[in-house]
Amino acid sequence: xxxxxxxxxxxxxPFDGFGQLPVFSEDTPDFLYQGMDNVVSxxxxxxxxxxxxxxxxxxxxxxxxxxxxxxxxxxxxxTESVLKLYYKNIIVQQKNVKILPNLQLSIFxxxxxxxxxxxxxxxxxxxxxxxxxxxxxxDKKITDSSRPD
Numbered sequence: 797x798x799x800x801x802x803x804x805x806x807x808x809x810p811f812d813g814f815g816q817l818p819v820f821s822e823d824t825p826d827f828l829y830q831g832m833d834n835v836v837s838x839x840x841x842x843x844x845x846x847x848x849x850x851x852x853x854x855x856x857x858x859x860x861x862x863x864x865x866x867x868x869x870x871x872x873x874x875t876e877s878v879l880k881l882y883y884k885n886i887i888v889q890q891k892n893v894k895i896l897p898n899l900q901l902s903i904f905x906x907x908x909x910x911x912x913x914x915x916x917x918x919x920x921x922x923x924x925x926x927x928x929x930x931x932x933x934x935d936k937k938i939t940d941s942s943r944p945d
Contacts, residue, residue, distance in 0.1 A: 816841035817888045818848050820881060821864075824891060828877065831898040833859065833867035838881060840864050849882040854895070870895045 821837040828834040840848065845863035852858060854877045857869040870877060873895055881889040908917075 816843070818843055818881060818883055819889055820879065820891055824879075825893065827894040827896050828856075828868055828870050829897070829899045830870045830873045830895050833869050835861070836866045836868055836879060838864045838866065843883060847884050849885070851880045851882070853878045853880075873897060 818838050818840050821839050824836050825834065836850070838848065838850070840863065848863075850858055850860075850866045852868050852870075855871055856877055857871065859867040859869070861867060868877075868879065875895065877893055877895055879891045879893060880887055
């Protein structure tokens, strides 16, 4: 029934320009992190930004950064949330996203052992390692390309 109302609503919209509607940008993530602002961008397609609104389910707080940038702050860990994009109070697009636990990155140097590193190793470092305890990845290397190997 909701889909039918959305389709009917789209035919009733007085289209601007070439009849384009706002959409979520291609870089909109498929997941959001709980307890932090997650940036979601919208492609306006030359519509009046004052007529565009954005909502999310599961008690997520929405902040507007600019006409086309929003921040979604999921306060609870739910399995999923629905991002809804409106134009003139009619839903034009929705996207299901997963809610993940807060990202907790740890940064450490390659030669670090037990939180201790020798001064000589600091002067000669080439890589920084990242670890996220929630997602289980380690050894994601960021290499300092300004230093010769």
